[in-house]
Amino acid sequence: MKIAVIGGTGLIGSQVVKILNAGGHDAVPHSPASGLDLLSGRGLPEALSGADVVLNLTNSPTFDDASPAFFQTTMDNLLAAAKEAGVGHAIVLSIVGAELLPDLVYYRAKVLQEDILKAGPVPYSIVRATQFFEFVDSVLSWTADENTVRLPQTPIQPMASADVAQAVADVAVGAPLLGTRNVAGPEVFTLDELGRITLAAKGDKRTVVVDDTAGLFAAVHGDAIIAKEGAVIAKTSYRDWLAAR
Numbered sequence: 001m002k003i004a005v006i007g008g009t010g011l012i013g014s015q016v017v018k019i020l021n022a023g024g025h026d027a028v029p030h031s032p033a034s035g036l037d038l039l040s041g042r043g044l045p046e047a048l049s050g051a052d053v054v055l056n057l058t059n060s061p062t063f064d065d066a067s068p069a070f071f072q073t074t075m076d077n078l079l080a081a082a083k084e085a086g087v088g089h090a091i092v093l094s095i096v097g098a099e100l101l102p103d104l105v106y107y108r109a110k111v112l113q114e115d116i117l118k119a120g121p122v123p124y125s126i127v128r129a130t131q132f133f134e135f136v137d138s139v140l141s142w143t144a145d146e147n148t149v150r151l152p153q154t155p156i157q158p159m160a161s162a163d164v165a166q167a168v169a170d171v172a173v174g175a176p177l178l179g180t181r182n183v184a185g186p187e188v189f190t191l192d193e194l195g196r197i198t199l200a201a202k203g204d205k206r207t208v209v210v211d212d213t214a215g216l217f218a219a220v221h222g223d224a225i226i227a228k229e230g231a232v233i234a235k236t237s238y239r240d241w242l243a244a245r
């Protein structure tokens with residue numbers, strides 16, 4: 001299969017390209033550096049020419065009020081070009097529970113991205129993943145100072161980006177789901193617990209202080225971002241992943 005991977009230089013995209021090519025497919029990574037800008041549409045017709053499948057693994061440069069416009073424009077451009085090129089399957093990567101967090105603009109923007117795909121002219125699949133292990137360091141840095149890291153007790157079920165990439169690649173080589181596949185990590189933690197495990201693994205002596213108002217995930221209530229029934233549960237555990245780092 002010829003598969004155009006937009007965002008193919010990113011954390012997930014680069015791993016998806018490797019998995020697909022190792023499986024005998026012709027997966028081509030695209031990004032602004034290779035001449036494809038999904039915001040302007042530059043390079044899209046060339047990238048999609050002859051493609052059976054297109055994966056959109058781009059991300060908005062910011063998680064703020066600019067993110068809905070990014071996902072709106074990029075999806076409009078993608079679907080118009082995919083229809084024109086006769087692409088048979090379009091896939092986006094979204095976030096487990098995104099619709100349950102309407103107060104967070106980035107999550108709203110991801111739901112908008114999904115809705116545009118669902119309403120569009122190209123057979124589609126949505127893969128929803130939980131938070132990537134690789135994202136945990138950034139989450140800790142948002143509310144850290146020299147001595148402490150403040151974190152809420154939000155339940156979180158993170159997963160390895162390698163497992164996300166495998167799930168995306170599996171969907172890419174199948175028939176369009178015309179629906180959503182949820183994937184999640186094998187364990188649920190509270191975010192403060194995840195912070196303690198992470199700091200201990202690095203020998204970081206800072207203390208985790210529970211603060212249910214700290215950071216983006218303070219706005220997450222209950223089990224909103226935990227795997228839903230029917231989710232595919234990935235194998236890699238956080239502690240094993242930390243140990244192999």
Ligand SMILES: NC(=O)c1ccc[n+]([C@@H]2O[C@H](COP(=O)([O-])OP(=O)(O)OC[C@H]3O[C@@H](n4cnc5c(N)ncnc54)[C@H](OP(=O)(O)O)[C@@H]3O)[C@@H](O)[C@H]2O)c1
Pocket residue numbers: 006007008009010011012013030031032033036037038039040057058059060093094095096110128129130131132135
């Ligand atoms: N972080 C999480 O825990 C999490 C959880 C679930 C789902 N997701 C979703 O996973 C997706 C991929 O995330 P990621 O961490 O792999 O992203 P990433 O590492 O930031 O990679 C983003 C990719 O998009 C490309 N890109 C950015 N703007 C573009 C544009 N205008 N036109 C074409 N390409 C563009 C980047 O190119 P450059 O090489 O130029 O940067 C890069 O290849 C995101 O949509 C995110 O919402 C994330």
